[in-house]
Amino acid sequence: MNRFAELVDRLATASDPEFKQRLRADYASHVGESESRIAQDLLNRTLTFRRLKLSLVRGLADSRLDPVLFALALKYVGDVAETIALLWPARHGTNRAPSLAEILDGLSTLGRSELPKRLEAWLDACDAKGRWTLIKLLTGFIPSDEAFPTSKSEQQTGALIPAPEHSQPGSVEALLMYVEHGRSRSSDLICTFGVWDKEKLTPIAKMSAGVWREQISTFANAHPGKRFGPVTEVTCTPDIALVLEVEYESLQPSPRRKSGISLNRPKLSRLLPDRPASSAATLLDLLLRLPAHQRRAK
Amino acid sequence: MRAVDILTLTKSGLYCAAGDFYVDPIRKVPRAVITHGHSDHARAGHDAVLATAPTLDVMEVRYGPKFAASRQTACFDEAITLGEARVTLKPAGHVLGSAQILIEVQGARLVVSGDYKRARDPTCPAFEPVPCDVFITEATFGLPVFQHPPAKDEVAKLLHSLGLFPERSHVVGAYSLGKAQRLIAELREAGYDDEIFVDAATAKLCNIYEAHAVRLGHLSPLEGKLPSVLGGKIAIAPPSAWRLFADAKYEPVTSFASGWMRTRKRAQQGGGELPLIISDHADWHELTRTVLEVSPGELWITHGEEAALIHWAKVNGIAARPLAIKGYGHDDVPPK
Ligand SMILES: [Zn+2]
Ligand SMILES: [Zn+2]
Numbered sequence: 001m002n003r004f005a006e007l008v009d010r011l012a013t014a015s016d017p018e019f020k021q022r023l024r025a026d027y028a029s030h031v032g033e034s035e036s037r038i039a040q041d042l043l044n045r046t047l048t049f050r051r052l053k054l055s056l057v058r059g060l061a062d063s064r065l066d067p068v069l070f071a072l073a074l075k076y077v078g079d080v081a082e083t084i085a086l087l088w089p090a091r092h093g094t095n096r097a098p099s100l101a102e103i104l105d106g107l108s109t110l111g112r113s114e115l116p117k118r119l120e121a122w123l124d125a126c127d128a129k130g131r132w133t134l135i136k137l138l139t140g141f142i143p144s145d146e147a148f149p150t151s152k153s154e155q156q157t158g159a160l161i162p163a164p165e166h167s168q169p170g171s172v173e174a175l176l177m178y179v180e181h182g183r184s185r186s187s188d189l190i191c192t193f194g195v196w197d198k199e200k201l202t203p204i205a206k207m208s209a210g211v212w213r214e215q216i217s218t219f220a221n222a223h224p225g226k227r228f229g230p231v232t233e234v235t236c237t238p239d240i241a242l243v244l245e246v247e248y249e250s251l252q253p254s255p256r257r258k259s260g261i262s263l264n265r266p267k268l269s270r271l272l273p274d275r276p277a278s279s280a281a282t283l284l285d286l287l288l289r290l291p292a293h294q295r296r297a298k
Numbered sequence: 299m300r301a302v303d304i305l306t307l308t309k310s311g312l313y314c315a316a317g318d319f320y321v322d323p324i325r326k327v328p329r330a331v332i333t334h335g336h337s338d339h340a341r342a343g344h345d346a347v348l349a350t351a352p353t354l355d356v357m358e359v360r361y362g363p364k365f366a367a368s369r370q371t372a373c374f375d376e377a378i379t380l381g382e383a384r385v386t387l388k389p390a391g392h393v394l395g396s397a398q399i400l401i402e403v404q405g406a407r408l409v410v411s412g413d414y415k416r417a418r419d420p421t422c423p424a425f426e427p428v429p430c431d432v433f434i435t436e437a438t439f440g441l442p443v444f445q446h447p448p449a450k451d452e453v454a455k456l457l458h459s460l461g462l463f464p465e466r467s468h469v470v471g472a473y474s475l476g477k478a479q480r481l482i483a484e485l486r487e488a489g490y491d492d493e494i495f496v497d498a499a500t501a502k503l504c505n506i507y508e509a510h511a512v513r514l515g516h517l518s519p520l521e522g523k524l525p526s527v528l529g530g531k532i533a534i535a536p537p538s539a540w541r542l543f544a545d546a547k548y549e550p551v552t553s554f555a556s557g558w559m560r561t562r563k564r565a566q567q568g569g570g571e572l573p574l575i576i577s578d579h580a581d582w583h584e585l586t587r588t589v590l591e592v593s594p595g596e597l598w599i600t601h602g603e604e605a606a607l608i609h610w611a612k613v614n615g616i617a618a619r620p621l622a623i624k625g626y627g628h629d630d631v632p633p634k
Contacts, residue, residue, distance in 0.1 A: 006455075013571040016549065019463065026462050066613070072606045073443045077561055086443040086560065128445070128560070 001126050002097045003031055004039050005133035011043075031099070034285040038100040041288060042137065050140035051107055051115065057084060057135055060120055064089060081139065085132035091124040098122050101284055103134070169249050170289060171269060175280045176242040177201055179220040180231045182208070189213045191268075193246055195259075197283040201236060202259045204286065205246055205266040212268055216242070241277035245269045251289055261286050301406040301431030302596060304383070307621055312410065312434070312600075316403045317383030319348070321410045322626070331385060333412025334396035335360070335475055338626050348372055348380075350387060352395025355506045356475060372397075374423070390414040391425035392578050393476030394507055400428050408432040409592070410600075415577065416584040417446060420483040421476075421512045425588070433594035434621070437602030438579040439557050446557055446581040452574040453484045459551055459572055460532065467528035467546060471537045471554040471570065474500040476578045478534045479507045481555055482514045484576075485532065495520040495533035537568070557581065586610055601626040 007027045014020045028036035041047035061070070061084040070087065077083045098106075106118050119138070123131050174193035182188030189209040194201035209216045219242045225233030234242065247269045254262035261283070272279075305312045311323040319329040322339040332340045332349040335356030340349070342361035347354070348370045357365045372378055372387045374397065379385075382404075387397035392413040399410040407430040414425050414436065439446075460468050472478040478500045485494065493516040496504060504514055520533050525546035533550075535542070543550040552570030557577025559565045565573040580588060585607060589597055597611050597618040604620040611618035 010572070013569075015571075022462055066609075068609050069442050069606055072609070073441055076441055076603070077443055078563070082562060083443065086445070090445075127447070132562075 001100065001103065001122070001134055002130040003027060004042075004100055005127075005129040007039065008043075008133055009129065034282050034288070035099055035101055037285065037288050038104060042100070046291075047104075047288070048140070049103065049107060049134075049137040052119070052138045054080060054135075054139045056116060057081070057119070057139065060116060060123075061088065081135040081141075082132055085128050085135060088123050088128075088131055095121070095125045097126045097130055104284070165289070169247065170251070171245050171247045172204070172263075172281045172286060173243055173272065173275070173279060174204060174246050175201060175236055175277060176216065176219070176234050176244060177203055177236065178231050178233055179209075179216065187213070189217055191216060193244060195281045195283050195286060197259070202283055204259050204261065204283075205248075205263045207246075207266050207268060210268055212244075212271060215271055215273075236277055238277050241280075243272040243275035243277070243280055245272060251286065253290060259283055259286075261290070299404040299406045301408045304401050304403050304406060304408040304432070305410070305434070307623070311623065312621075314380075314383055314401055314403075317380035317385065317401070319380055319383075319385075321399055322412065324623070324626075329380075330366075331380075331399055332357070333390065333399060333410065334393055336393070336413065339412065342366070346370065348378065348385070350374070350395040350397050352506060352510050353397070355509070356395065356503065359502050359506060388426045388428050389423040391416065391419060391422060394422045394479065394510060394512060396422060396476075398425075398428060400430065406431055408434070409594075410434045411436060411588075413438070413579055414588075415580045416588060417449065417577075417581075419449075419480050419578075420487060421479045421507060427588060427591040429592060431595045432598060433589065433592045433596075434598040434600055435585065435589065435607075436579065436626070437585060437599045437604045437607045439577065439581050440585055440599070440603040440607040442582045442606060444557060444560055444577075444581045445583060446560070446575055446577045449480070449484050449576050450488065452555070452576050453481070453488050455572065456532070456553065456574060457485070457488060457490060460530070463548075463551055464530045466548045467525070467531050467533055467543060467550040468572075469528075469533045469535055469540055469543055469550045469552055470574070471540070471552070471568075472500075472534050472576075473556075473578070474536065475503050477555060477576065479504060479512065479514060480578070481534060481576065482517070483512065486513070486515050490532070491515060492531065493518045495523065495528060495531060495535075497521065497535040497539045499536075500534055537570075582606075589616065590614070 010023050011020050014023060058080060065087055073087055074083045110118055126134060174195050176191055177194040178192040180190040182190055191209050192203050192206045194203045220234045223235035223240055225235050247267045248263035249265040252262055305314050310320055310325040310327050312321045319331050320327045321331050322333050323330050326343040329346045330344040332347055332353055335353045340357050342365045345367045347366040351371050354369050374387055374389055377384050377386045384402040386400040388400055390396040390398045390412050392415055396412060398412055401408045409428050409430040416425055472481050482494055495518050497520045501519060504517055507514060520535055525543055529548060540552055551572055553572040553574055554569045555574040555576040557579055559569050559573035559575045597616050599607055599620045600623045608618045
């Protein structure tokens with residue numbers, strides 16, 4: 001959150017689109033792809049964190065702050081959210097600042113009654129800029145009006161954080177989870193691919209190995225896991241895992257699936273044998289590619 | 299003698315009748331004791347001036363050798379008798395040479411803090427809390443909204459930006475006495491050893507720091523430099539000198555370093571592209587912590603945002619009153 005807040009501020013004061021792009025790319029290099037995609041969605045306003053009334057945040061602040069000092073500070077600062085952000089008493093030994101992904105997760109899983117307590121913990125862990133930006137996001141104010149111009153030149157150079165292409169063709173880096181020898185054609189190999197959901201893998205697609213049959217089969221034979229009848233699990237540890245790129249024509253929410261999402265016409269496009277398991281996408285990455293209104297399918 | 303009677307507030311400023319002198323007078327007086335070299339505290343034209351050696355040097359650079367008819371150098375912790383008063387200067391941690399003034403009269407003790415901070419500063423000795431009956435504090439940042447982050451974190455932001463924009467010069471607006479040198483010293487501590495460009499007014503004051511054994515590394519004059527030379531370099535100069543960069547091929551990253559940059563309005567008005575929260579004054583926590591450490595019978599507040607501090611003192615059982623001295627508080631002000 002702190003890094004995102006810093007990005008928002010720097011984007012607001014940088015003038016040149018190329019400089020802005022460098023700031024975004026720098027941000028992405030620090031936080032990783034899924035986090036920067038959430039950031040981009042927030043900046044493009046295709047995602048909103050709006051969940052709370054400012055009065056609720058004010059209530060939390062009132063329970064912790066001297067009312068006279070608050071009033072004097074508010075008179076000076078002139079903005080309730082900023083006053084709270086600046087006055088919020090630091091708690092030493094609190095956790096690191098929450099990531100945007102953690103906040104998004106909290107917002108979609110916590111009930112109305114649980115949210116204030118979590119918000120307090122978030123505010124404890126953020127710095128003043130982070131608190132300000134978080135309060136503004138939660139109460140429905142966009143971070144800054146001028147921060148995110150989408151001029152033509154900027155869109156052209158703006159490829160470092162790919163804009164989400166909703167319901168459009170795309171690709172995802174996934175991990176080989178299971179292999180199964182096909183029944184109709186004995187030479188075929190059916191593979192199940194998954195992405196990270198927290199620390200576990202969740203299957204997202206099942207398809208024929210196609211032209212990659214030999215390479216996948218070699219890897220699966222060298223690193224077998226448990227067997228379930230015709231299905232063999234494939235080892236997936238931080239060092240030993242097979243990362244592959246799966247293309248799809250579109251994505252759609254699929255409440256019946258464990259992953260909550262389905263890939264239309266998935267196709268194995270290439271093997272990425274040098275990549276570690278951690279480079280594979282997360283389920284959140286995929287969910288964020290859905291249009292905002294479909295996102296809470298899971 | 300009661301401590302509250304040691305000083306009285308007059309038109310010229312705080313006056314000590316027992317020693318017949320003023321502290322940081324705002325008008326010309328026969329005898330002045332000066333806390334530090336900032337122009338709102340150190341004015342020219344007094345008959346006799348008592349101050350630390352760096353403060354006297356700053357006054358001479360600012361006002362010329364005839365800034366006072368006579369001058370007396372005070373070392374920290376050296377007790378000096380003026381009339382019936384005993385005066386001792388103690389480090390204030392604000393800028394090089396900055397001092398608190400301890401005045402003792404018949405066993406009663408009063409301390410004038412001058413401007414001060416508690417955060418670490420590689421360019422001057424740290425503030426020393428002095429127990430006393432009356433503590434006269436500044437309150438430039440006397441609102442709880444002011445909480446300065448560690449200077450090294452702010453300097454890291456500057457260096458990070460330099461890495462991200464290696465073709466652009468980074469020009470930082472910093473008050474020429476104190477802030478500029480602290481920023482340079484912090485950059486050196488962070489491992490930055492490239493030359494730093496400074497404007498002529500700042501350079502003169504840097505020389506005083508060097509003369510008092512504060513090492514600032516390789517500095518170069520800013521004036522007369524082609525913008526192309528400054529690309530990828532750090533320059534320290536007041537905003538009035540930022541126009542020197544107007545012709546640069548790459549727009550400079552402008553930055554203003556001040557405690558005021560904590561609030562968004564001030565940062566947007568004068569912070570430049572990269573506002574940095576670096577202050578030579580105590581923030582809210584430093585002020586309140588200092589009052590608790592000094593533990594005075596009575597707290598007086600010279601200038602700044604005093605209402606919150608007075609409320610805080612009341613809640614903590616400390617008698618407090620504002621002096622509202624006009625004419626102080628010109629330093630650390632962001633550009634309009
Ligand atoms: Zn000062
Ligand atoms: Zn001052």
